[in-house]
Amino acid sequence: MTAAKAPLEDDQAFVLHTYPFRDTSVIVEAFTRRYGRLGVLAKGAKRPKSPLRAALLAFQPVAMAWSGRGELRTLTRAEWSGRQYALNGIAMICGYYLNELILKLLHRDDPHEALFDAYDSALAALAGGESTQAVLRRFEIALLREIGYALQLDCEAERGTPLVAEQRYAYLPERGPLRLGTGADAGTVELQGKTLLDMARGDFTDPLTAAESKLLMRWLIGHHLEQRTLNTRQLLLELQQL
Numbered sequence: 001m002t003a004a005k006a007p008l009e010d011d012q013a014f015v016l017h018t019y020p021f022r023d024t025s026v027i028v029e030a031f032t033r034r035y036g037r038l039g040v041l042a043k044g045a046k047r048p049k050s051p052l053r054a055a056l057l058a059f060q061p062v063a064m065a066w067s068g069r070g071e072l073r074t075l076t077r078a079e080w081s082g083r084q085y086a087l088n089g090i091a092m093i094c095g096y097y098l099n100e101l102i103l104k105l106l107h108r109d110d111p112h113e114a115l116f117d118a119y120d121s122a123l124a125a126l127a128g129g130e131s132t133q134a135v136l137r138r139f140e141i142a143l144l145r146e147i148g149y150a151l152q153l154d155c156e157a158e159r160g161t162p163l164v165a166e167q168r169y170a171y172l173p174e175r176g177p178l179r180l181g182t183g184a185d186a187g188t189v190e191l192q193g194k195t196l197l198d199m200a201r202g203d204f205t206d207p208l209t210a211a212e213s214k215l216l217m218r219w220l221i222g223h224h225l226e227q228r229t230l231n232t233r234q235l236l237l238e239l240q241q242l
Helices: 089-105 113-127 132-146 193-201 207-224 231-240
Strands: 009-021 025-032 036-042 062-067 072-080 168-172 176-179 189-192
Touching: 009 036, 009 072, 009 089, 009 113, 025 113, 036 062, 089 113, 089 132, 089 207, 089 231, 113 132, 132 207, 168 193, 189 193, 189 207, 193 207
Parallel strands: 036 072
Antiparallel strands: 009 025, 009 062, 025 036, 062 072, 168 176, 168 189
């Protein structure tokens, strides 16, 4: 009796990263709208005349189809959808930073349609020249929310009382903000109540908010990554020192 073939699946997708596989193929880490992060084998994609070569590029949405089960599927089709986000310089590195966050914080086969839309919007904002700091903070907040670590940005962790803009707080992972002097552990990030309230609104125009939110998100993401190094963040730090 012939075994049933695995169904053919298709979806909108972005290419996050590619790895060489043997002489002519690549393994593609893709982020899809309905299926989440997937690994697919693109056979023959490195051949000069392969139609996949132009489609499997970062920062452009593609229509992708695949078959198979398990950790690695087989890519059967990838077609450019007619849009592309032209990222250059720091904006391009920021785009790769978003890709690295998805690769390291999302499990495979775990759908996150809202995060897919947030990623698409972030690429559009980077390509449109919006402040990179604002784009990154909004996406980081959306990412942590999607994977179950939503930030508490409008009330105190213990009493649930609204935050006071002029008050200083310590932010504890898994809990949220506590007024300084109310049992906050040493080593937490300290920041102004206004910073947290601005973050809740997605407003990063205040220089203090931009600086403190960057520090907070760097610390929280490092916590959830268990302090694993982000290559793109290190690159950005090195470029800023040139």
